[in-house]
Structures are given as C-alpha cells and as structure tokens.
Amino acid sequence: MAKHSSTGLISVQKRWPLIIILLCITLSTAIVFFIRASFDSCNSQQYMENNKISTQIHSFESSKSGKSSAESETPLSFMKSKLVLLVSHELSLSGGPLLLMELAFLLRAVGAKVVWITNQKPTESDEVIYSLEQKMMDRGVQVLSAKGQDTVDIALKADLVILNTAVAGKWLDSVLKENVPRVVPKILWWIHEMRGHYFKLEYVKHLPLVAGAMIDSHTTAEYWKNRTHDRLGIKMPDTYVVHLGNSKDLMEVAEDIVARRVLTEHIRESLGVRKDDLLFAIINSVSRGKGQDLFLRSFYESLQLIQEKKLQVPPIHAVVVGSDMNAQTKFETELRKFVVEKKIQDRVHFVNKSLNVAPYLASIDVLVQNSQARGECFGRITIEAMAFQLPVLGTAAGGTMEIVVNGTTGWLHPAGKEGVQTLAKNIVELATNVETRLAMGKKGYERVNEMFLEHHMSHRISLVLKDVLRKSKNYA
Numbered sequence: 001m002a003k004h005s006s007t008g009l010i011s012v013q014k015r016w017p018l019i020i021i022l023l024c025i026t027l028s029t030a031i032v033f034f035i036r037a038s039f040d041s042c043n044s045q046q047y048m049e050n051n052k053i054s055t056q057i058h059s060f061e062s063s064k065s066g067k068s069s070a071e072s073e074t075p076l077s078f079m080k081s082k083l084v085l086l087v088s089h090e091l092s093l094s095g096g097p098l099l100l101m102e103l104a105f106l107l108r109a110v111g112a113k114v115v116w117i118t119n120q121k122p123t124e125s126d127e128v129i130y131s132l133e134q135k136m137m138d139r140g141v142q143v144l145s146a147k148g149q150d151t152v153d154i155a156l157k158a159d160l161v162i163l164n165t166a167v168a169g170k171w172l173d174s175v176l177k178e179n180v181p182r183v184v185p186k187i188l189w190w191i192h193e194m195r196g197h198y199f200k201l202e203y204v205k206h207l208p209l210v211a212g213a214m215i216d217s218h219t220t221a222e223y224w225k226n227r228t229h230d231r232l233g234i235k236m237p238d239t240y241v242v243h244l245g246n247s248k249d250l251m252e253v254a255e256d257i258v259a260r261r262v263l264t265e266h267i268r269e270s271l272g273v274r275k276d277d278l279l280f281a282i283i284n285s286v287s288r289g290k291g292q293d294l295f296l297r298s299f300y301e302s303l304q305l306i307q308e309k310k311l312q313v314p315p316i317h318a319v320v321v322g323s324d325m326n327a328q329t330k331f332e333t334e335l336r337k338f339v340v341e342k343k344i345q346d347r348v349h350f351v352n353k354s355l356n357v358a359p360y361l362a363s364i365d366v367l368v369q370n371s372q373a374r375g376e377c378f379g380r381i382t383i384e385a386m387a388f389q390l391p392v393l394g395t396a397a398g399g400t401m402e403i404v405v406n407g408t409t410g411w412l413h414p415a416g417k418e419g420v421q422t423l424a425k426n427i428v429e430l431a432t433n434v435e436t437r438l439a440m441g442k443k444g445y446e447r448v449n450e451m452f453l454e455h456h457m458s459h460r461i462s463l464v465l466k467d468v469l470r471k472s473k474n475y476a
Contacts, residue, residue: 057221058240058467075462080111082469085158087146089167091118091129093353094285095380096192099244100164101136103461108140115154117146119171147175155183160469163189163210169203184209186472188464189237191215191224194374194398195289199231211471213239214464216378217399223374240464243402244380245452246387253358254387260362267363271349273317278431279364280393281319283357283381284371286332291370291395292320293335294420300342301424306431313431316347321360323350357381361388365437366430369394369404370423372415376400383452386444391437393426395419403452409444 084107088097097118104114116136121129133143144151155161155176161183163169169189172180187210207213207228215221218241225236246254253259268275280299284290299318306313323332332350339348351360361367367385369376375398376382382392382403392410394400396419406412411429413422430437 057218057225058238058464074110075459076106076110076112076465078462079107079465081113082107082159083113083154083157084115085154085161086114086116086164087161087168087171088116088118088164089170090120091132093128093132096165097132099192100162100190101132103162104136104141105139106458106461113142114140115142115144115158117144117151117171119146119168121146146171151175152179155179158183158186160465160472161187163187164192166191166193166198166203169206172206180206181209185211185475186468187211188468189213191220192377194220194223194377199227201232201234204228204232205234208235208237210237211468211475212464213237214242215239216242216244217402219375219398219402220377238467240467242460242464243399243452243456244378244383245454245457246383246448247454250358250384251387251448251453253362254389260388263359263362267359271317271319271351273349274315276314278314278316278366279319280316280366280368280427280430281321281360281364282368282370283321283360283385284369285322286320286324286329286335288331289372290322291372291415293331293338294372294417295368295370295423296320296335296338296348298420298423298427299348300338300344301421302427302431303344303347305424305428311428311432313428316427316431318344318348319351319360319364320349321351321354321357323352325352357384361385361390364390366390366427367392368423369400371395371398371400374398375415379403383448386441386448386452389438389441389445391430391440391444393423393430403447405443405447409440409447 086100086104088100091097101116104116107114116133118129136143144154152175156179163171172184176183184206187206189207189210189212191213192215213221213224213236215224221239221241225239228234228236264275268277268279271279273279282290282292282295284292286292296318299316302316305311306316320335328336336350339345354360361384367382367390369379369382369385369392371379372395375395378399379394382394382400385392386403386409392400392404394404394410394412395415396406396412397415401412404410404412411426413419413426430440
C-alpha cells in the first residue's frame with residue numbers, strides 16, 4: 001500500500017541518531033513511503049442497506065477513546081508457528097509490495113513461519129529487488145522462487161496463503177495448476193487496485209472460491225463487489241474492509257518536537273525556502289493518475305488570485321515529492337515545461353524519490369492528495385500527514401473521503417479539471433488563514449489517534465486472520 005516504510009525509525013530515547021539517520025536517508029534515491037498498516041473500518045451500514053449483491057462485507061469498529069486491549073498484548077500471537085505463504089505480483093518500492101512486507105515482519109515478530117514469493121521479476125539483476133529481499137531474509141522471511149516444486153509444496157502445507165493485489169491471481173494457474181482447488185480455501189486475497197483494467201477474468205476467476213478478500217476502503221470494496229458482478233459475472237467472497245494507519249515509530253517522529261525542528265530546517269534549507277514560507281506538497285509517485293499536473297495548475301491559479309486580490313500572505317511554494325531525476329517520464333517533462341512557461345520556477349520544487357517521507361511531512365504546511373478518477377484505494381500518505389498535524393486538501397474520491405473530514409481536517413475538491421479552481425481557492429484560504437490551518441491540523445491529529453494507530457491494526461488484522469483460518473480449518 002505510499003500513498004506510507006521499510007525504513008526503521010529508532011525510538012525517541014535515541015533522538016540524535018534518529019535525526020542523523022533521517023537526514024541521511026533524505027539524500028537517497030528510492031521511494032519507500034511509510035508502510036505501517038493499521039486496521040480500522042468505518043460504519044458500513046450504508047453499504048449493507050444498499051447491497052444489491054449478497055457478498056458479505058465485514059466491518060470492525062475502532063476504539064475512539066482510551067487504550068484498547070491490543071495495546072497491552074500481542075493479538076497476533078495465535079499465529080506463532082503458523083506457516084504463511086505471501087505471494088506478491090512484484091517486488092518494488094510501490095505501496096502494495098511494501099505493505100505486504102510490513103505484514104510479513106509483523107507475523108515474524110510473533111513467531112510465524114513466513115515464506116515470500118514474487119511472481120514477476122525482471123530477467124536482469126535489480127538492485128531494489130536484491131535490497132528488499134535481503135531485508136526480508138535479515139528479518140527471518142524465507143524468499144523462494146515463484147515457480148518450482150518447492151513452492152507448490154509450501155503452498156500445500158501452508159496454514160494461510162495471502163495473495164497481494166489482483167494481478168497476483170495469475171500465479172495460481174501458472175504454478176499450482178491442478179493443485180489450485182486444494183489451496184484456494186485457505187487464501188486471503190489482499191486487493192488494493194481501483195483501476196478498471198484490473199478486472200480481468202484471467203486475474204480473478206478464482207476470487208469467489210477463496211476464504212476472503214481484504215480491501216483497504218469501503219469505497220473500493222463496493223466498487224469491486226459491483227464491478228465483478230456486472231462485468232465478470234462473478235461474486236466476491238466474504239470481504240473484510242481495512243484501513244491502513246501509522247506505526248508507533250512514525251508517531252514518535254511526528255510527536256518529537258526537536259526532531260521535527262531539525263528536519264524542517266534541513267529540508268527547507270535544501271529547497272531554498274525560508275522558515276516563514278508556506279509549503280503545499282504533493283507526495284506521490286509522479287504520474288497522471290496522481291494529479292500533479294492539475295495540482296500545479298491550481299497552484300498557479302492560487303498565485304494569480306493572491307496577486308489579483310493583493311492578499312498579504314507569506315510566499316507560497318509547491319513541492320512535488322516523487323520525481324525521478326535520472327529517468328524523467330514524458331508526463332514529468334510536461335510538468336516541468338508548464339512551470340517554465342508560467343515562470344514559477346522559483347515557487348515550484350521537484351524533489352527526487354526519497355527513502356523517507358517523514359522529513360518532508362515535518363517541513364511542509366499542507367498536504368495535497370490529488371489522486372484522480374476513482375482516487376486512492378486508501379492513501380496512506382494522508383494519515384501520515386495528519387499525524388504531523390497537517391491539513392489535507394484532497395480529491396472527493398476513493399479512500400480519501402473515508403479519512404478526511406471535509407471542513408474539519410481539511411477540504412475536499414472534485415477530481416478532474418472541475419476541481420482545479422476549487423483547489424486553488426482552498427490553497428488561498430489556507431494560505432491566508434493560519435487559524436484554520438492550525439485547527440484543521442490539530443483535528444487531523446486527533447482523528448489519527450482515534451482511528452489510525454498501530455494498535456488498531458494489530459487487533460483488527462487478528463480478527464481477519466482468525467476468521468480466515470477458521471474457514472480454512474472447517475473446509476479441511
């Protein structure tokens with residue numbers, strides 16, 4: 001799941017080593033968004049009432065006050081000695097594989113036996129894949145080839161098999177072949193995709209037979225339920241809606257005033273901006289679906305509005321985190337061309353891919369989550385920003401609507417060109433009203449503590465896995 005890491009953060013008692021590590025990491029050139037998954041589910045009653053298809057969608061309520069029992073115990077301890085096979089369609093620095101890695105480490109921490117396979121690998125050597133596999137092996141995760149009898153044997157012996165993303169479904173027929181019927185009853189299928197081109201029968205034909213599907217938001221779960229029925233004529237299995245969240249490590253950084261101040265000074269100095277300047281950042285892989293082009297158009301319009309109305313505000317800047325200095329895509333070239341044409345080079349900053357988004361969250365003033373079309377399946381970067389008490393300007397689409405409380409923790413705007421003007425006005429509003437900016441940030445932080453912390457994940461993932469294991473046992 002970004003957009004959300006494999007970067008471990010040292011506890012607050014070791015503050016200065018933490019700061020040094022974070023500052024060094026910001027110079028790296030690979031994206032790893034903090035991947036600390038946390039479970040939560042909003043009330044899904046509205047979906048159940050309008051449910052035209054008989055798929056059952058499970059929803060778990062979050063504790064909104066006090067500490068849950070999950071904070072004082074290890075709810076995943078029942079997974080000790082269980083054999084778990086994790087199947088990823090790829091191994092890269094994108095959200096899905098990293099989120100599955102995070103789950104692998106959680107399972108290893110309670111003594112589960114975890115085996116990882118990657119279905120699609122490039123033929124040539126890849127430094128990122130090598131690094132991530134090494135990290136997993138260092139944490140006790142066994143890495144196997146996606147094909148071969150050893151892999152088939154593990155799948156047959158496993159107590160639980162987790163497929164990650166819809167595309168991973170291709171592995172079933174290509175590797176398991178005649179053994180598919182023996183494995184599907186113990187599969188939990190973790191789905192993150194929101195795009196229509198993933199709805200192919202070759203990917204998901206076995207989906208109705210698995211023990212359950214786990215999806216990151218109610219919006220996505222409803223979309224998959226209706227789309228599989230209407231387009232493919234198949235029924236979703238029992239579906240568990242989960243929300244991602246922030247780890248204790250991330251929260252420690254967000255709540256460490258000294259660390260944040262040092263990180264802020266470092267990042268702002270590297271960008272060439274002053275401490276009183278206002279930074280509006282979009283932190284995602286640079287692609288059209290993430291909406292960096294529309295964000296920059298909105299930002300340009302906000303500059304025009306400030307000039308036309310002669311508003312007295314500190315200089316505002318747009319920060320685009322997720323660039324690739326070594327291999328600029330056609331889309332990124334278009335972005336840079338737009339900036340030059342509008343003569344706003346001094347106000348727009350392209351930041352190369354970074355191993356750690358925490359330094360940027362510590363140094364900006366507002367996060368813009370501008371994913372287009374159906375939006376983000378969830379959008380982990382949103383709750384990470386809220387942990388740093390940042391207001392969020394997000395598209396009214398996808399999982400963002402289940403995170404951002406419009407008018408309270410930020411503002412929502414329409415996706416597409418229709419949202420450009422609204423986003424521009426929202427940027428101006430937050431630039432001119434510091435009280436609103438701070439109040440929204442505070443409310444966002446409170447919402448994170450109520451709904452999106454690690455102990456929510458630990459408790460709710462245990463409920464999902466227990467249910468899937470029960471079904472598998474009953475089938476056997």
